[in-house]
Amino acid sequence: MHKTNGKQYTKVKFKDIAAFLDRSGNRSSRWFSYAGLSIGVLLLLCAVQMYINISDLLRDKNPRKNGYDFISVTKTVTNETMGRDNRFTEQDVEEIRRQPFIQGAAPLIANQFRAKASAGNIIPFSTDLFLEAIQEDFIDTVPEGFNWKAGQQDLPIIFSSDYLEMYNVFAPSQGLPQLSGETLGSINIIVECHGPLGKQMYRGHIVALTDRINSILVPESFLRWANKAYGESEQEPFARVYIKTEDANNPDLLSFLEQKNYHVNKDKTKFGRIKQVLQAVVSGLGLFAVLVILLAMMLFSFYLQLMIARSRENLQLLLTLGYSPAWLSQTVSRRWIPAYTIIIASALIAASMVQWGFHYFSLDGRTSMSAFLHPVVWLLALLIWVLCILINTRMIRKLLYKIR
Amino acid sequence: MHIRFEQVVPRYLEEEKVKRSEIWNKTIDIAPGEHLHIVAPSGSGKTSLMHFLYGLRSDYSGRILFDNQDIKAFDAEQVAANRTRRTSVIFQDLRLFPNHTVWQNIEVKRVLEPYHEAETIKEMAGHLGIAGKLEKPLHTCSYGEQQRIAIIRALQQPFELLLMDEPFSHLDEANRQKAMNLMAGEARKRNATLVLADLKKIDYFDADRIIHL
Secondary structure, eight states, rough: OOOOTTTOSSSOOOHHHHTTOOOOOTTHHHHHHHHHHHHHHHHHHHHOOOOOOHHTTTTOSSSBBBBBEEEEEEOOOTTTTTTTTOOBHHOOOOOOOTTTOOOEEEEEEEEEEEEEHHHEETTEEEEEEOOEEOOOGOOOOOOOTTTOOOTTOOEEEEEEEEHHHHHHHHTTGGGOOOHHHHHHHHHHEEEEEEEEEEEEEEEEEEEEESSOOOSEOOOOHHHHHHHHHSSSSSSOOEEEEEEEEEEEOHHHHHHHHHHHTTOOOHHHHHHHHHHHHHHHHHHHHHHHHHHHHHHHHHHHHHHHHHHHHHTHHHHHEEEEEEEEHHHHHHHHTTHHHHHHHHHHHHHHHHHHHHHHHIIIIIIITTTSOSSOHHHHHHHHHHHHHHHHHHHHHHHHHHHHHHHH | OOOEEEEEEETTSSSSHHHOSSTTSSSSEEEETOOOEOOOOOOOOOHHHHHHHHHHOOEEEEEEETTTEEEOOHHHHHHHHHHHTTTTEEEEEEOOTTTTTTHHHHHHHHTOOSSSSHHHHHHHHTTTTTTGGTTTTTGGSSHHHHHHHHHHHHSSSSEEEEEEEEEEOOOOOOHHHHHHHHHHHHHHHOOOOOEEEESSOOSSSSSEOOOOO
């Protein structure tokens, strides 16, 4: 027996059987389903495009080291936690490192002994001091020579630019000279380290300023040694941890920090919070659009079922006469390909206009964001088109096989 | 096409009728091009036999083989191909589209696998005396006219087997002869097997063999 497929009847066309299908009934449900599908597809395409726009627009544009953001994290001190130790343990740091959206974490080690600084006779000041150290790849400005060996008297220091700025603000009122970054490097600072066995003086000099870390940084090797030599314990918990992440505005990162009750500089992550909210709104819109599309498809399926039920006897007779169920379902379902094509093409055009309008009117055409739809949106439209046709064909095929 | 019945028994048929039959529960071979006349009283399973051969029903035990292939094993597409190219039928209940014109009723079959040009429909209709009805809705035709329409429709396709289930029941003598001649001529052109089932023997059917069901 010759096996056939849906391509068997090269000479038969839909028009040959069109008269035997009752397509008159329930036109309104067909048009409602078309309208629903158009709205749903447009909403979905716009939602996906907006999601992409938000991601693009709210990506952190600050200068970053090797494409990473570095954020200082502390534990939030509240009225409830005020009396407790709000510092990080090694386990906390390990847990932070394990998160997929965090590419590295390093604690700031603080001095566990009393440290004092004075500038000798040039600038008459003396103050108690805190020193911190962090692994070098977390510091934005590490000059050569920022290291320390046991027995070395010179102590290189990296100083926070913010501290220098603050100093320059109050220095005149205290009768002290304002200092430039370059001058700061030439000042000899005497760093006194006090321990149980007495005090030791080091010649500190500022070798670099840092914008990233608000602290007075010394080489890690020095602080680890000094904590052992002057302090009571080297392994103390850490008050601050710096994290290295590809995107400080990643909503997952923000959720994690919030959940752990960790505090970050809000300015660093403010776009992330906006992004979180906007993306949630747009995702909700996308879900709603999917729902609308599903409802439209259901309405269309009712229309098809009704059409096939009305034409049931004729279809049954066509099958009896030798019309192949595969050919019939393909031919009948193909009738709706132009409708689906028009609906999805119109939604694409409308979504393109929305994107163009958003780019030129809302953003005044200034951003690097494209005025055209993202390729993902085109792919999505293609996917919806293919899905609509597939679902339609399967539905008709199922109904026809049922009446066979 | 070689047809073989191997112990075919309709599941619902009484044992008594099966025992009396020359077809049920027997092995029967029908040679290609053979003209077989099945004579059967009402209720003996005549229409069921036609439906089994056409693949409309399969509620029987045993096997029906077309060129050594069990027709029960055909899938939906193979059944459709068989109906389009190898087996044609004139149903006892005609199975026409009541709300369409006579022309549409015949043409919808012809376009599927055309054996004749559309013009032939007019010639055949003229021959059987229904040329004036071609553009009329089917429901305006008498049962006898509808029978002739069903005959013309069955002859529009290529076939190796033509099944006829009481095809002349509502025709007068003159039209029976004309219709029979037309069908026999068309079968000869195709070297097709004819199986005609009727309540009594039809004299003007030139049968090679008569079997009582």
